[in-house]
Amino acid sequence: MAADSREPSTHAGAAVPCGETISREVVVANSQGLHARPADLLAREARRWQSRIELVADSQRVDGKSILDVLTLAAEAGTRLVVEATGPDAREALEAIGSLFDRNFNEHAGSQTT
Amino acid sequence: MKFSDFVAADAIRSHVDADTKEGVIREMARALVDAGKIAAGDEESIIKAILKREDLGSTGIGRGVAVPHTKHPGVSRLVGTVAVSPEGIDFESLDGEPVQLFFLLVSPPDRPGDHLRALESISRQLRDDSFCKLLKAAKQPVDIQHLLEEADSHGVVS
Numbered sequence: 001m002a003a004d005s006r007e008p009s010t011h012a013g014a015a016v017p018c019g020e021t022i023s024r025e026v027v028v029a030n031s032q033g034l035h036a037r038p039a040d041l042l043a044r045e046a047r048r049w050q051s052r053i054e055l056v057a058d059s060q061r062v063d064g065k066s067i068l069d070v071l072t073l074a075a076e077a078g079t080r081l082v083v084e085a086t087g088p089d090a091r092e093a094l095e096a097i098g099s100l101f102d103r104n105f106n107e108h109a110g111s112q113t114t
Numbered sequence: 115m116k117f118s119d120f121v122a123a124d125a126i127r128s129h130v131d132a133d134t135k136e137g138v139i140r141e142m143a144r145a146l147v148d149a150g151k152i153a154a155g156d157e158e159s160i161i162k163a164i165l166k167r168e169d170l171g172s173t174g175i176g177r178g179v180a181v182p183h184t185k186h187p188g189v190s191r192l193v194g195t196v197a198v199s200p201e202g203i204d205f206e207s208l209d210g211e212p213v214q215l216f217f218l219l220v221s222p223p224d225r226p227g228d229h230l231r232a233l234e235s236i237s238r239q240l241r242d243d244s245f246c247k248l249l250k251a252a253k254q255p256v257d258i259q260h261l262l263e264e265a266d267s268h269g270v271v272s
Contacts (some may be wrong), residue, residue, distance in 0.1 A: 029224065032226045032229075032230075033226055033227070033228065033230045034230070035226070035230055035233060036173055036175065036181060036183070036233060037171055038169065040171060040175070040208060044208075066174060066223050066241075067175050067208065067237070067239040068175065068176070068177070068238075068240060069237075069241070071175075071233045071234060071236075071237035072234050072237050072238045072241075073234070074227075074230040074231050074233065074234035075230070076226070076227050076230060077226070
């Protein structure tokens with residue numbers, strides 16, 4: 001399916017936080033890609049922070065706090081993504097989310113668990 | 115990936131009898147056996163594998179939707195089906211809400227990309243509330259099939 005260029009979504013009713021936007025690049029390292037379980041962990045972690053969290057792949061930008069949005073990236077192993085955080089706790093949020101990627105979402109590289 | 119690439123039309127169920135998590139998974143697996151998409155001899159091990167995956171964390175992804183799934187060597191290509199429980203079933207969902215709409219997926223062990231693309235199709239279309247509502251309100255399997263075909267050919271307005 002072609003990547004879409006949908007506008008970034010924010011949770012309905014949630015105020016868009018102001019503040020600086022900071023970003024870092026991450027790589028999807030687990031062999032199964034960003035499937036349901038890591039997408040859930042990622043969205044859960046993102047929701048812990050006040051900042052707006054977005055994931056940017058080639059031509060897609062999605063809300064990191066929505067598991068449905070994260071799954072639409074269909075990010076396979078080796079995909080590079082940019083995580084952007086905007087808001088008062090952007091730095092801490094980015095560090096926490098980056099660490100999930102660094103830890104392969106606690107999956108072994110060759111894990112068969114989807 | 116389109117729904118028609120993996121959803122077995124003959125295995126769609128618009129009103130499951132089951133009222134438990136295991137029950138709905140069993141009913142959907144049986145529908146795939148009856149539709150000739152998985153071998154009867156693999157049915158039990160596929161059900162066990164799906165339940166084992168659920169133990170790691172529910173695939174109830176919110177909005178009344180669950181995507182129970184597993185890899186299994188018994189299939190050579192991704193197969194799946196759709197079921198609706200109008201009453202809703204407790205699926206220990208991430209948002210705690212009962213689930214009405216189920217997409218069950220069985221993929222070959224060596225094709226993680228296909229599994230991701232199926233999840234992508236499902237989640238992309240399900241971001242649309244009206245599409246979710248229409249699927250949950252479907253009275254007949256053919257209604258679900260038509261909604262999926264429509265999503266395949268036009269996408270949904272979101």
